[in-house]
Amino acid sequence: MATGCGGSGSGSSPPPPSGGNPLPPQPFARAARIPTRPTYEQQVAVAPAAPFDVGIEIDWHVDAVNGDDAAPGTLEAPFRTLERARSVAAEQDVIGLTRGQTHFRSFVSALPETITQSVVGYGDSVLPATISAGQSLAGHVFTLHADNIYRTSITLPRPHLPGGSGISNSATTYPFVRFGDREFQWVVGQPTIGENLASMASLGGDLFALNVAGSPVADIRDDPNAATQFDLYVRLSDLSDPTGQELVTLSHTNAYVWASELLQDVRLGDAHGKDTTGSDPTRDAIPTLRRIEVFGAGTHAWVGTCNVDGFRARGLPRPGMFGHAEGRAAGGGLHLFSARNRPSQIPDIRGLDIEGFTHALYGHSSASSDTIAQRIEVSETEQEGFTNFRVRNCGSGITLDAKSGRPVVREGIKVSCEVDFVEVETAMITESPASLDGGGVVIFSPLRKNKHNLSTLRTGSADHAYRKVTFFSPRIDVKDFTRDLAIVVGKPTSAPSLLLEDCDLPLHPDYTFKIGTGGEDQGKFHLRLSGSTVIGDSFDALRERYPESFQATGDTAFAFADLRSRSAVRNRLNSRGVGNTVDESTTLLRSDGSAAQRPG
Template sequence: MIYVDPSGDDSGPGTVERPFATLQRARDAARPGTVVTLRAGTHRLTDTFLLTAAHSGTVYQAHGYGTPYQEKVVISGGREVTGWTPSGDGTHRADAPGPAPRQLYADGLRVERAALSLDGHTLRRTAGGYTVEGTGPQRWDGDVEFVYRGAYPWSEGRCRVASVSGDAHATTLTMADPAFAQATRLYHSVLTWEGPGAGESYGVDSPTSVENSPAFLTEGTFATAGPVIHYRPRGGEPPAGVAAPVLETLLHARGAHDLTFRGITFADATWLRPSTPQGFLHYHGNGYYDGGALETVTFAEGQGQVTVPGDHASMPGNLIFEDTSRTTLEGCRFVRLGAVALEFRGAGAGNTVRDSEITDIAGGGLVIGDGARDHRVENNHIHHIGLDYRGSPAVLVTGARDTVIAHNEVADVPHAGIVVYEGRGTKVLNNLVHDTMRVLADGGGIYVSGPQGDSHANGALIRGNVVRDTITPYNFGLYTDYGAAYVTVEANAVHRADAPVVLTVWPPLEHVTFLGNVWDADPGDPPGGVVLKDNTTVAGDAFDSDPRAVAITRAAGRRPARHRH
């Protein structure tokens, strides 16, 4: 056994009496089968913690894991912010300990980025940005960023302001390229139905808010101007315990196998791409437009068309397991992370995340990506996801085979809770999914799109889940969308959504069966390709006491953790 303590010494033997100081030293000393025990405290990383095939078979765990004496262990990519200088208005300034941060934390709690709503501001789009009547925006200093919430109902983009100029009558805002030019092309739709939203529109015509100027500061917020952080603490108190994330990747395991992590908190990482002139042109899920070809998708029945990326990039993980197999993360926490918290990338097999918590995440919670096989996500609490990038789902499965998402609680998400893109054999079982779709629209508590197999035997199974309190308008508790095929939706309880399910989408559903579900509204008659059988509609206050709904609810969600040594 090897011991690591933040106050240890890498020149020592790594024993309990004389522990190492760094994870890197312990990694290099470990052999297959070694247990690396981390003592209490914050283990600050100066670089990404890299693990390769040579480091396979190692266990990293908190001292006393699984006992009442388990120590609190944090692996952090952040740095303390010191050297604060006060000003007369309650604002304090300090140099950033790394690149200008997109997130800031005080005593472990998130500090909101200073922002200003653009409701009531009349902006006229030009070829390179906007003009605004009046001189107010000429005071917008700092690393200012426009937010386009609802550029599409499911999207929220971000572009930097390159410069602000003007005269005594008007202000010119020049936006950073290539982001602004690309956003103008991407967020373009022509809707031909009759009613709200019809006609040709450009999402960049209507930015919803502007962030990150010291001019916007209120109590409990921060902004950056170049390398300087401006922070106005609540109550006028001097800043204390303030930290900024610096590393973009805390841990990257590549080609390793049989790794185990137990009882560790992974915290304080960032993602800086949205701060660049490329911006963050979100499209759907964790995907964003990074240039290249754009395509036009035409809806059925003359409803119009939207512009979509021909290809897209994906928000990266702050912890990446790439081509790794039989890795287990158990009893861990993933918190204060600035992109996707946890990403399984490449052709790994048999990885498991269980009995853990993922919370306070700027982007997505967990991704299982193309090539993955036989991964399990079970008995986790995944909540308060997408705090900055609000189209991000709590759990995303894409291009994977035989993934199991079971007995998790997923909550407090600005768009969809669990998202399953095209794949094979995915099972979403006995999860409690609530308070999703809190900000953006056109999504669901559980969202499935694309072909899921070539028969019901190897297709997707969505069974035993409770989906409730799906918040914003135009949502569906269980959303099968965009050509979903070979999907069985069985014995779920769905209530307090705009509608429990959707049956008619484009491209149409094929081989989708809704069997034995309980919901609080009749979904209507199914089109071809959809089968409804033995479902029950229980409206109003009777839903919570309906025997079938009660039975499904009792079997869903987290179970007491059982630590496995």
């Protein structure tokens, strides 16, 4: 069964938000519904039975260590490279890559970068097979430059081309170096390579600098003469000679493009382009991703339509791109993009674990399409080592865009599994309906930005619903910092709705969320509170920001500025022309969380 998918919390006090102050006492709050979650290390340490059951017949086998491209490609006599297997495989064949090995993308290949065969990891290693878009430097000889800085020459397969998409082969070249899981810091920004190397000598950690061979320009992003030959300078944290060590430098824009049926038990990364990997957006083929990880993504990790049963993505912020200061890649962890209209497509998404992106789950269309899916469904996974929907340090948990004023996902998104969102600015941003129905926790980011909100509603049809979700926001002492339940973009002709059902929000004024409009240029929304929803100082009495309508039913508990009775709440709303329903079963709270008026 899936890890991290169960358990409601006990009646003990909930943990403080990451990076924030401890939560104050909550006199009226029910037992917080905080899920019991394994650590990331526990999640990825789940070992499959040996040998690993692939569950599918493999036509061609690849062993990057013991294989031979002159062999027949059988289990007993495997090929050495994926490129050799691709050269003989039929379009619908299955290629197996030995688990626990790194399979580097060929530096020079006549084959197209789009793979039509299914690719799976096989063998008895607990680690997946890794497809690297980089090149190994283990065979390079490094010479001492000075100050424990070593130099070697490398060849990148294509020149510097700024802008564009990695999938479309026109991406900005951001060559990074890694040593195992250690990512190197790029020392860049000085006028000459000599000055960069002088800076490198005074810094600690794993470092690299790069320039076009023979060029005095220190930043290849600004060098119009960027070609394929480069001087690479490396300084390891232990000051040792990197010769013979397993360093990897990023060489290709992407780790292939996929037009296959299945991608299973594979890690993909080391791409320097905007899009690390993804499906071919122009084809009908919709790959299934099963137990897949994308690492080191600078913008988008996976781009394209797909079905998912266990997907993990890790962003690697790139200097000069937005999100870098927050420790985030500039795009989406799972970017459901299509260059074709797919009005009847319903992606089946199960098991997401996304960390360090501007958007965790992102939906966007191209200039040639306006519908990427009919709707998106996110549900529970049974894959070992994968949580249902885990998000860490992302600007938003879910973002779905529009094209020409129409939502790219017509019927929106429905999440039926438990969510575990930590350090986000906004839970959901959509143009179409969206709901978190499976409960869980949303903890907002401690970053000192000027706004947190549960939802951003971009159209009148962007109705959002949260059910059995516990929300926390860290205390931030910034004068203009605000927290809004929802922001309505523009002024749509009809007001969208926000439903909080059996949810818990903090009571203390330092953590409170406001409701109503966000300003003169923003619209209003209908607010529906049902069940044991607990909200802090809900209405901003000073600015008189009110929703389009207000409804509090069931055993809802809520605060309303300085008002202390339900009748006073109704009178205030009526005087502002706000339609309302406030049941006698509700509890009115003071700003400190104590009950001002109980049911009855």
